[in-house]
Amino acid sequence: MGDLAPYATIDDFADLGVRAVITTRAAGSFSLAGDDPTGEVMTRWQALRSWLGVEGPGSRFATSVQVHGARVIWHQPGWEGWLRVDAADGHCSAQRGTGLGISVADCVPVFVAHPSGIVGLLHAGWRGTAARIVPGALAEMAEHGARPADLRIHLGPGICGACYRVGPDVYQQLTGRRVSAPASVDLRAILAEQVRECGVRSVTISPWCTRCDNAMFFSHRCGDSGRQVAALVATP
């Protein structure tokens, strides 16, 4: 892998005291259903928790079994350890120190941060995007006092528009428009439009495409079984 760093930090929220990161191929796959031995995969997860500062007694790190749905978990304090929620694709927390993690390989990791320390991390492939997982999460964040106008959102490494062709049915679910043949869609452009419609003003989009930059990231459409992890935590 040459000099590829195992973690690519996302600096958009650093001044808010929020650490955000995505792992690269150099860190190895984080998939528990992939080809790598489970022990090695667990070691990678533990190293990431340690890097984030959410490992050890009293710490919280929330993940889930992802199902390409729109269910988002609002994590309260009062637990500790590594949580793996069943059937959820997004996580929010108002408690500094609660780490959030999702695994991806073409789907878009959506990082959300508010100056108060409220954070969110959503897994948005085409199904989640069509089901509006991100606007749903933003509505819940607003109920907790994080207004969209004050949020910062980063759309992380995912498949780009040039690399992603979908059939007419998926295209219509994503865009509302009919086509008669497979067509290209840019998930991150659609997600950016969704959040701007919610009133978010600060949106950045990663320059990386998991398929164009397949030497750096795992890509489902390139045939990879591996997964990288996107994670963030508002540091105490």
Ligand SMILES: [Zn+2]
């Ligand atoms: Zn691409």
